[in-house]
Amino acid sequence: MDTVMLARALFGTSLGFHIIYATIGVGVPLMIIVAELMYIITKDEDYKIMAKRWTKGFAILLAVAIASGTIVGVLISLLFPGFMQIVGQVIALPFQIEIFAFLIEAVFMSIYLYAADRLPTPLRLISIISVAIGAAASAILITDAHAWMNTPAGFEMNANGEVINVNPWRAFFNPSFAVTAIHVTVSAYMTVAFLVGSIAAARLLKSTITDQERRYHKKSITLAIYIGAIMSLATAINGHETAQMLHEYNPRKLAAAEGLFETTTHAPLSVGGWTSREDEEVKYAIEIPYALSFLAGDRFDTEVKGLKEYPEELWPPLFVHTLFNVMVGIGTMLIGLSFFAIFWRWILKKELPGWMLALFVGGGPLAIIGIEAGWCFSCIGRQPYTIVNVLKTSDAATHANNVGILFALFVTLYCILLIVTVAVMVSYFKRHPVEPELVEKGV
Amino acid sequence: MEESLLAVAILWSILFLYSITGSMDFGAGFWGMVYGKRKDSTASKIANRFLSPTWEVTNVFLVLFVVSLVAFFPFAAGMLATVLLLPVGLGLILLTIRTTFMVFEGKTERFKDLLRITSGVTGLVLPALLVSILPITLGGFIAFEEGYPQLLYGKLLSSVTVYMHIAFGLSTALFLSALFLADYAREAGDETAYHTYRRHAIWLGPLSLIIAVLTIFTMPEEASWIVENFRENMYGFGMSVTLFLIGYVLLFVKRPNGDVGYSRLSVVFVVLQYGFAIYAYGSAHLPYMVYPHLTIEEGFTNPTMFNQLLIAYIIGLCILVPAFILHWKLFLKDKRYLKQD
Numbered sequence: 181m182d183t184v185m186l187a188r189a190l191f192g193t194s195l196g197f198h199i200i201y202a203t204i205g206v207g208v209p210l211m212i213i214v215a216e217l218m219y220i221i222t223k224d225e226d227y228k229i230m231a232k233r234w235t236k237g238f239a240i241l242l243a244v245a246i247a248s249g250t251i252v253g254v255l256i257s258l259l260f261p262g263f264m265q266i267v268g269q270v271i272a273l274p275f276q277i278e279i280f281a282f283l284i285e286a287v288f289m290s291i292y293l294y295a296a297d298r299l300p301t302p303l304r305l306i307s308i309i310s311v312a313i314g315a316a317a318s319a320i321l322i323t324d325a326h327a328w329m330n331t332p333a334g335f336e337m338n339a340n341g342e343v344i345n346v347n348p349w350r351a352f353f354n355p356s357f358a359v360t361a362i363h364v365t366v367s368a369y370m371t372v373a374f375l376v377g378s379i380a381a382a383r384l385l386k387s388t389i390t391d392q393e394r395r396y397h398k399k400s401i402t403l404a405i406y407i408g409a410i411m412s413l414a415t416a417i418n419g420h421e422t423a424q425m426l427h428e429y430n431p432r433k434l435a436a437a438e439g440l441f442e443t444t445t446h447a448p449l450s451v452g453g454w455t456s457r458e459d460e461e462v463k464y465a466i467e468i469p470y471a472l473s474f475l476a477g478d479r480f481d482t483e484v485k486g487l488k489e490y491p492e493e494l495w496p497p498l499f500v501h502t503l504f505n506v507m508v509g510i511g512t513m514l515i516g517l518s519f520f521a522i523f524w525r526w527i528l529k530k531e532l533p534g535w536m537l538a539l540f541v542g543g544g545p546l547a548i549i550g551i552e553a554g555w556c557f558s559c560i561g562r563q564p565y566t567i568v569n570v571l572k573t574s575d576a577a578t579h580a581n582n583v584g585i586l587f588a589l590f591v592t593l594y595c596i597l598l599i600v601t602v603a604v605m606v607s608y609f610k611r612h613p614v615e616p617e618l619v620e621k622g623v
Numbered sequence: 624m625e626e627s628l629l630a631v632a633i634l635w636s637i638l639f640l641y642s643i644t645g646s647m648d649f650g651a652g653f654w655g656m657v658y659g660k661r662k663d664s665t666a667s668k669i670a671n672r673f674l675s676p677t678w679e680v681t682n683v684f685l686v687l688f689v690v691s692l693v694a695f696f697p698f699a700a701g702m703l704a705t706v707l708l709l710p711v712g713l714g715l716i717l718l719t720i721r722t723t724f725m726v727f728e729g730k731t732e733r734f735k736d737l738l739r740i741t742s743g744v745t746g747l748v749l750p751a752l753l754v755s756i757l758p759i760t761l762g763g764f765i766a767f768e769e770g771y772p773q774l775l776y777g778k779l780l781s782s783v784t785v786y787m788h789i790a791f792g793l794s795t796a797l798f799l800s801a802l803f804l805a806d807y808a809r810e811a812g813d814e815t816a817y818h819t820y821r822r823h824a825i826w827l828g829p830l831s832l833i834i835a836v837l838t839i840f841t842m843p844e845e846a847s848w849i850v851e852n853f854r855e856n857m858y859g860f861g862m863s864v865t866l867f868l869i870g871y872v873l874l875f876v877k878r879p880n881g882d883v884g885y886s887r888l889s890v891v892f893v894v895l896q897y898g899f900a901i902y903a904y905g906s907a908h909l910p911y912m913v914y915p916h917l918t919i920e921e922g923f924t925n926p927t928m929f930n931q932l933l934i935a936y937i938i939g940l941c942i943l944v945p946a947f948i949l950h951w952k953l954f955l956k957d958k959r960y961l962k963q964d
């Protein structure tokens with residue numbers, strides 16, 4: 181692999197690692213707030229214990245989130261200096277403000293973590309809400325830079341390739357900022373809700389648990405199902421707007437996502453299959469007639485641009501069709517699962533059967549896969565550009581030697597950290613089971 | 624003040640903050656390792672109690688430095704990134720191992736020793752790696768191949784000045800952290816730990832001063848320009864030495880109640896000492912970011928961007944300063960936190 185490929189591989193892997201922990205970092209504070217609120221409303225000690233245990237798990241993952249965030253924050257400058265040169269002139273604000281948002285989160289997190297026993301309830305609630313706001317703001321601001329790469333704004337390039345007429349706030353509020361920020365935030369909330377659901381469902385499936393534990397985990401899965409249902413629906417509705425944004429600003433990416441070669445009205449939606457460059461079609465796909473046109477413009481006769489509008493060297497890799505399908509497929513499945521559970525449990529008023537719990541165990545990991553697929557789709561679908569129509573990835577990347585060595589070292593590091601975090605989490609919660617806490621509260 | 628000068632002053636202030644907080648953080652990891660095995664000493668407990676709530680804030684200064692560097696000086700990104708890829712990349716790996724292991728150490732019983740030793744050893748290696756970047760910016764270690772800068776590793780690794788810089792970084796980190804932990808221990812009412820750390824500060828202080836002076840004599844020919852400039856900043860360096868002496872002597876002064884040493888005042892003077900030294904060094908380094916290839920003027924962003932960044936900074940600080948004061952009160956002043964077991 182040449183240096184450019186290695187730089188892309190190293191950066192993509194690092195972000196793929198960071199996003200797992202970052203998403204959890206955005207979502208868990210929301211779950212903790214809900215649990216704290218439930219405790220205030222119902223005075224049920226179970227919710228207090230829940231908030232405490234989620235916080236403990238969060239504290240472990242937070243360390244990896246921050247460490248990996250530091251890695252990507254520095255690596256982006258090291259590996260893509262050509263890109264950062266333009267970022268520094270045009271879209272430095274979100275990166276800068278993000279750090280302040282993060283600091284707020286960090287300061288209030290340590291207050292919540294280390295001083296929780298010493299704080300009165302309102303102050304505790306205020307500190308965890310500040311954590312949630314800080315985390316969401318962090319994510320939204322970083323996403324802003326990403327949105328700007330997809331829909332660059334707020335500057336011009338002169339003939340010498342110099343940046344002129346900079347307007348930092350136009351860049352900040354670029355056309356795709358709002359939709360993308362919402363999509364990232366609600367998908368993070370949905371993911372963490374399903375992760376909590378996974379853990380609770382796995383516990384409930386155990387035959388050995390006590391009645392007390394069963395009640396505790398049922399409360400936790402209930403929260404997970406409701407938040408998961410709301411957030412997954414929000415993700416899909418907003419994802420639809422995101423696709424319309426692509427139709428308007430980046431039709432090349434939408435064409436690649438759908439494997440559409442010819443520009444057409446009444447374009448069908450291809451679900452599944454894979455895109456064949458030779459046959460210029462998506463093979464083995466299920467076609468839903470007119471659906472793509474309708475998705476893109478809310479009308480069946482919307483004209484959707486095909487890949488052939490562009491020279492072939494500007495096509496993104498065509499496998500992004502699969503990434504897109506994975507994301508949308510997972511979204512659809514999880515909406516189905518959570519709403520079916522609500523219907524079953526609260527309309528039919530029946531207990532959730534084992535097979536449904538088993539499905540919920542898979543929900544959390546699936547959501548994580550959805551996040552990974554979505555990001556990889558968005559970043560790879562932008563190729564060969566780093567800043568759409570402005571800067572090619574090959575001009576953005578570093579010319580340093582030694583990227584290969586670093587790639588090997590970082591991949592090793594991520595593998596070790598993944599294993600160690602799981603081991604630490606398991607060992608921590610094995611040594612601090614919920615049962616004694618529930619007994620202690622004396623209900 | 625010229626805008627690029629203001630920008631570099633802000634950047635330098637962040638570096639100052641990071642070198643102080645980083646020194647305390649890395650040093651505390653080292654002391655935690657040294658005293659971790661000893662049942663009779665509470666010195667390690669004091670070090671760890673300081674570390675747990677502060678490492679995040681320290682880490683933020685590092686990120687803030689990198690982000691501000693790229694934001695204020697985007698045209699410097701190309702050269703710095705290419706030259707520093709390997710050293711900074713390795714530093715990131717060590718920092719990650721350190722951060723995560725430190726947090727994991729508090730959560731598991733197994734591997735406690737391994738985790739403690741990692742945090743101690745990386746506490747030494749990291750400051751060494753970070754200061755070794757300084758001599759690179761002074762000239763002589765960068766060559767151009769096909770128009771792209773490359774770092775001359777052979778020359779770098781065989782040069783005395785690099786090792787002197789490393790020795791300086793280590794002694795400083797250990798001195799600052801020992802002094803700070805002494806004061807922290809006293810705040811917590813732990814006189815034994817106080818005396819342990821005070822003893823270390825007493826030998827490390829003069830040592831780091833001597834190494835600093837010796838380092839200047841090992842500067843290679845290419846860096847003679849900065850030695851010239853040092854002469855023009857003698858006022859700053861003179862202040863620095865004076866402040867150090869005051870801070871040092873304060874460690875020996877008897878208090879009315881019979882205890883030895885005004886540790887809090889001593890910390891203040893030593894931090895001021897580093898302030899003067901770092902700003903004197905910084906102004907001697909001007910106008911170059913990387914001698915002789917890159918000046919601050921060449922690296923600077925456009926004025927529009929700079930103004931917006933300044934506004935963001937001011938608003939950010941208005942929010943953060945109160946938050947920091949709260950943080951400080953909770954963890955560094957609150958007797959209930961300090962004295963817990």
Ligand code: HDD
Pocket residue numbers: 330356360361363364367370371415416417418419420422423426433507508509510511512547548550551552553554555556557558559561
């Ligand atoms: C659990 C995660 C998850 C789920 C279920 C969905 N998404 Fe998504 N999607 C993301 C997680 C995500 C993401 C990882 O957060 C992305 C990557 C970049 C971004 O802005 O958000 C994303 C990007 C993304 C993009 C590309 C934006 C761009 O490249 O600028 C589109 C068009 C959609 N999504 C559309 C959808 C639709 C129509 C969904 C219907 C169910 C959907 N997403 C579900």
Ligand code: HEM
Pocket residue numbers: 195198199201202203204205206242245246247248249250251252253254256279282285315318319322323364682683686687
């Ligand atoms: C959209 C994808 C991303 C999301 C949602 C996200 C979110 C987060 C969150 C929530 C944290 C704080 C950790 C925690 O509190 O749990 C974090 C840390 C961090 N992230 Fe990300 N991040 C993303 C991508 C990136 C990228 C692309 C970069 C850099 C270019 C980056 C840089 C950082 C840095 C530097 C930190 C550490 C903060 C510090 O120590 O100051 N992140 N991220």
Ligand code: HEM
Pocket residue numbers: 188189191192193195196198199256260263322323325326552555556559560562563565566567573576
């Ligand atoms: C956190 C989730 C993310 C993941 C999993 C991710 C994934 C990837 C992948 C796989 C690549 C390589 C693409 C290729 O070269 O074919 C890439 C490139 C890149 N991404 Fe992302 N990305 C994420 C978020 C972001 C964000 C938030 C930003 C902006 C701040 C960003 C900026 C970049 C840049 C600058 C490149 C390199 C240049 C390029 O290949 O276009 N990424 N990312």
